[in-house]
Every structure is written in C-alpha cells, then in structure tokens.
Amino acid sequence: MLMRIPIVILQKTGSLGLAARDTARVFFAHVLYMAELALKTALRAHLIVKNIGISIEQMYIIGLESLSLVAVTSVFIGGEAVIQALYQFSGIVPLRYLGMAVCKALITELCPVITAIVVSSRISTAIAAEIGSMKSSEQLDAMECLSLDPIRYLIVPKTIACILMMPILVIFSELVAFTASIITAVLFTDVTLSVYLTSLRMYFFAKDLLIGVAKTMVFGGVIALTGAHFGMQSKKGAEGVGEATTKAVMTAAVLILVFDFVIAFLVL
Amino acid sequence: MATPKLSIEHLRKHFGDHLILDDVTLDVGEGEIVCVIGQSGHGKSVILKHIMGLMIPDGGRILYEGAEYSSPTKKPSDFDRIRRKLGMLFQGAALFDSKTVGENIAFPLREHTNMTEDQIRDVIAEGLEMVGLKGIEDKMPSELSGGMRSRVGLARAIAMKPEVMLYDEPTSALDPIMSDKINDLILDLRKKLNMTSIVVTHDMSSAYKIADHIAMIFQGKIIFAGTPAEIRATRDPYVQQFIRGQRKLYYAVEDEKAYEAPVDLSRLRRPAYRAGQQKG
Numbered sequence: 001m002l003m004r005i006p007i008v009i010l011q012k013t014g015s016l017g018l019a020a021r022d023t024a025r026v027f028f029a030h031v032l033y034m035a036e037l038a039l040k041t042a043l044r045a046h047l048i049v050k051n052i053g054i055s056i057e058q059m060y061i062i063g064l065e066s067l068s069l070v071a072v073t074s075v076f077i078g079g080e081a082v083i084q085a086l087y088q089f090s091g092i093v094p095l096r097y098l099g100m101a102v103c104k105a106l107i108t109e110l111c112p113v114i115t116a117i118v119v120s121s122r123i124s125t126a127i128a129a130e131i132g133s134m135k136s137s138e139q140l141d142a143m144e145c146l147s148l149d150p151i152r153y154l155i156v157p158k159t160i161a162c163i164l165m166m167p168i169l170v171i172f173s174e175l176v177a178f179t180a181s182i183i184t185a186v187l188f189t190d191v192t193l194s195v196y197l198t199s200l201r202m203y204f205f206a207k208d209l210l211i212g213v214a215k216t217m218v219f220g221g222v223i224a225l226t227g228a229h230f231g232m233q234s235k236k237g238a239e240g241v242g243e244a245t246t247k248a249v250m251t252a253a254v255l256i257l258v259f260d261f262v263i264a265f266l267v268l
Numbered sequence: 269m270a271t272p273k274l275s276i277e278h279l280r281k282h283f284g285d286h287l288i289l290d291d292v293t294l295d296v297g298e299g300e301i302v303c304v305i306g307q308s309g310h311g312k313s314v315i316l317k318h319i320m321g322l323m324i325p326d327g328g329r330i331l332y333e334g335a336e337y338s339s340p341t342k343k344p345s346d347f348d349r350i351r352r353k354l355g356m357l358f359q360g361a362a363l364f365d366s367k368t369v370g371e372n373i374a375f376p377l378r379e380h381t382n383m384t385e386d387q388i389r390d391v392i393a394e395g396l397e398m399v400g401l402k403g404i405e406d407k408m409p410s411e412l413s414g415g416m417r418s419r420v421g422l423a424r425a426i427a428m429k430p431e432v433m434l435y436d437e438p439t440s441a442l443d444p445i446m447s448d449k450i451n452d453l454i455l456d457l458r459k460k461l462n463m464t465s466i467v468v469t470h471d472m473s474s475a476y477k478i479a480d481h482i483a484m485i486f487q488g489k490i491i492f493a494g495t496p497a498e499i500r501a502t503r504d505p506y507v508q509q510f511i512r513g514q515r516k517l518y519y520a521v522e523d524e525k526a527y528e529a530p531v532d533l534s535r536l537r538r539p540a541y542r543a544g545q546q547k548g
Binding site for chain 2: 133134137138139141142143144145146147148
C-alpha cells in the first residue's frame with residue numbers, strides 16, 4: 001500500500017501536467033485564431049465602402065439600441081463614484097476636491113471600462129449567438145457557396161460599427177454619469193453645487209478625456225472580434241451556441257481589462 | 269468519350285483518426301442526374317462539401333470539365349472562380365434569417381453582377397415563379413414552411429445560373445407530396461437548362477424517379493454505381509439492405525433463399541465507376 005503512494009503522486013502530477021499542457025494548447029490556439037481573424041478583418045476593412053448600408057444598420061443596432069442600457073448603468077456609476085469618494089475622503093481630504101476625484105475616475109477608467117464591459121455583455125453575446133446560429137444552420141457555408149465572404153459581409157461591418165460607436169457611447173455615458181454625480185453630490189453631501197462644479201474642472205486635462213475615449217475604440221474592436229471568433233468556433237446546436245456566447249462575454253471582459261492595463265502602461 | 273462535367277478521383281478525407289472518405293471515385297456527365305445514397309454518417313454530404321470547396325481533401329482530386337480545381341495543396345481562396353459555376357441546395361435550405369426571400373435571392377446578384385435593381389427584381393420574380401412561389405418576395409424565412417424554404421433555397425442557388433447543382437438531402441424534412449414537387453423541379457431544371465445535378469439522398473423513391481445513375485457509399489467507399497434498374501437487381505447485400513430499408517443483412521443465394529450470415533467486406537471491392545461505362 002505504502003509503495004503505491006509515490007506512484008499515485010507521480011500519476012496525479014503527470015495528469016495535472018498533461019491537463020495544463022492541453023489548456024495551454026487550447027489557449028494559444030484561440031489567441032492565434034483571434035489574431036488571424038483580426039488580421040483578415042483589418043485587410044477587408046476598406047471594402048466597407050461598397051456595403052455601407054450594412055455598417056449603418058449595425059451602428060444603429062450596436063449604438064442606438066445600447067443607449068438605454070448605457071444610460072441606466074451610467075447613472076449608478078456617477079452616483080457610486082461620489083459616494084465612494086465621499087467615504088474615502090472623510091476626515092482626510094477636503095471635500096472641495098471631491099469633484100476632481102470623481103471627474104478623474106469617471107473619464108479615465110470608470111465610464112470607459114464599465115461601459116465597455118456592459119456593452120460587451122450585450123453585443124459580444126449577440127454577435128456570438130448570431131454567427132454561431134448561422135454556422136449551425138449552414139448559413140455560413142451557404143455564403144461561401146455563393147462566393148460571399150462571411151468575414152467581409154458579417155464581421156467587418158460589426159467590427160467597424162463597434163469601433164465607431166463605442167466612443168460615442170462612452171461620451172454619452174460620461175454625460176449621464178456626470179449629471180448623476182452632480183445630483184448625488186448636491187443631494188447627499190455637504191458640498192454645494194458651485195463648489196462641486198468648480199472642483200470638477202480642477203485639474204481636468206483634455207488629454208485624459210481623449211485617452212479615455214480613444215481606448216474605447218480598441219475595446220470596440222475587442223468586443224466585436226471576440227463575439228465573432230467564438231461564434232465561428234462554436235459547435236452545432238443550442239448547447240454549442242450557448243457555450244459560445246458565455247465564452248465570448250467572459251473573454252471580452254478579460255480582454256477589455258488586459259488592453260486597459262496595456263494602454264495605461266504605454267500611454268501614462 | 270466526352271469529358272465528364274465533374275470528376276472525383278481517389279478522394280480521401282480524415283477527421284482526426286476517423287477515415288470518412290476512402291478512395292472515392294465518381295464521374296458525372298453533362299446534363300446527368302446522379303444520386304449518391306448511403307446511410308447517415310458514411311460520407312455523402314462530405315463529398316458535396318469537397319465538390320463545393322468547403323473542405324480540402326487529404327488525398328485525391330476533383331476536376332471540372334477536365335481541369336483540376338481541388339486537391340490537398342489548394343487553399344479556400346482558390347475555389348472562388350469554380351463556385352460561380354456550382355450551386356448548392358442545403359438540407360434545410362440555409363436561408364439568411366435576417367433577410368427577406370427577395371433579399372436572399374438578390375444578395376449574390378448585387379455583389380457579383382452589374383444588374384440594375386429592376387433587372388434583379390425580374391430575376392427574383394422569374395426564379396420564384398419557376399419554383400412555384402410567385403409573389404413571396406417580402407416574406408421572411410421564418411414565415412415559410414419547410415417545402416417553401418427548400419424551394420426558395422433552390423431559387424437562390426439557380427439565380428446565378430450555375431452549370432452544376434448539388435443537393436444535400438433536399439427532401440429529408442418534407443412530406444411525400446412536397447418531396448415529389450422538389451423531384452419535379454430537379455427534372456425541370458435539367459429539361460430547361462440542361463443542368464447537371466448531384467443529389468445526396470437517402471430517399472429511394474426520389475432516387476428512382478430522378479436519377480440517371482445511382483452511386484451508393486458505404487463506410488467511405490463507393491460500393492455500387494449503376495442505373496436505377498441495376499441497383500434494384502443487384503445482389504450486393506449491403507445495397508439490398510439499404511434500398512429495401514431492412515435492419516438485418518441477408519445473403520441471397522443461388523436458390524433465392526435468404527439467411528443471416530456474416531459478410532466479408534473485401535469481397536465487395538469493385539473497380540471505380542465511371543459515367544458511360546457498361547456493366548457486366
């Protein structure tokens with residue numbers, strides 16, 4: 001019996017090693033496929049001028065139809081930022097700096113990142129579901145049989161729409177969040193409106209706003225390409241499509257945070 | 269002998285360790301209707317996907333009018349030119365869900381031709397009339413029955429005027445009357461447009477009605493190829509099992525008595541079938 005213990009330990013270690021190897025293999029395969037899809041999408045981006053109608057339709061679906069979701073989340077982002085800043089500042093930092101802290105937080109991180117994650121939960125899953133269902137019902141094969149490139153007609157319009165609409169959604173988000181923060185500050189803190197508005201403008205740099213908005217273009221590309229990648233890799237049937245949508249939203253959220261870190265590291 | 273319209277030579281395909289197609293050879297003459305029959309999972313649809321360039325073979329090649337266009341060294345982008353000459357009707361029709369019937373048919377016409385919108389509208393109307401569905405341009409695919417979807421799929425496929433049509437189990441989800449309508453459409457296309465057709469099916473009544481030749485695939489190999497009369501008369505037990513729809517396998521012996529016995533597959537190997545070849 002005692003003789004078996006080292007053998008069992010060896011077996012378990014070996015199994016773990018093999019599982020890690022398989023996971024790493026799958027991870028790098030996905031990274032490779034996504035990079036390939038991103039490259040193919042970029043190479044076909046110029047063809048969008050011939051199918052501008054499809055892109056405009058996607059901009060409406062991705063942009064305009066997400067406004068209500070973004071508005072609701074932004075109200076709470078703005079209010080929560082004020083409450084948190086108030087709590088953290090209590091007794092340490094004068095409240096005349098409350099607006100400055102909220103402004104910095106909203107325009108550099110809270111609005112861009114949370115808006116992107118919230119939008120990805122809607123758009124990335126929708127793209128993965130649409131493309132996965134099309135794959136399952138052989139519509140992608142039908143497109144290829146009709147010499148219609150699925151990347152050109154499906155993925156490029158969605159990617160360009162996401163890249164263009166994300167900055168607009170984030171600007172809208174910041175507008176709503178700032179309004180909510182002003183209302184929260186005036187109603188629930190001892191800060192007056194004029195003090196809060198003055199502090200919002202304190203140490204405001206346009207560069208922060210521009211970087212915050214510009215990085216959402218990267219997030220938009222990530223959202224669209226993640227949904228497209230998992231949709232195209234999905235297995236047939238409802239279970240396969242469901243799995244694809246779950247993976248799409250999880251991966252999009254992680255990649256948004258990864259790219260946020262990389263951009264902050266490079267730019268700031 | 270005339271060059272076959274389409275030639276499949278020694279086609280091989282693996283999915284992982286599983287051998288799906290093992291040395292499949294088949295010729296299809298111009299204007300001919302060839303039915304490929306066989307049990308589910310034995311490689312019928314995989315043959316069509318190779319013809320259409322949706323899969324790259326692991327071995328062998330496919331020729332169109334004598335010119336090779338598919339082989340293990342080809343890439344997916346090499347098939348764009350040949351796909352203009354081929355049309356495919358998928359099982360379930362594979363209509364684009366987000367587009368109306370008219371937009372489904374117009375989509376390839378707008379992208380690949382210089383037709384005006386009026387000309388495209390005329391082509392759509394003509395195609396729908398040919399399949400017996402006049403006036404449904406504005407309906408969505410979700411509003412159509414299975415038979416209507418198949419016919420719209422056919423109208424979409426023939427809108428680009430292909431020379432060869434591929435059908436992947438066109439009658440599998442249809443009632444017998446609708447199946448016969450599809451059979452009549454296939455025959456009609458051959459009569460009006462001299463269209464060459466390859467029909468993958470397990471519906472023997474369809475095969476008997478429309479086929480000039482029937483090829484049976486079994487475990488990745490063509491084990492029989494001949495006319496409908498020849499397939500009915502063959503004593504090959506696997507063919508008889510399939511065309512009669514029998515669960516058990518029987519040997520027919522000299523005195524016509526049938527009994528259960530194990531079958532040696534190696535005894536069933538035969539030379540590859542080529543169109544126009546006389547049997548016997």
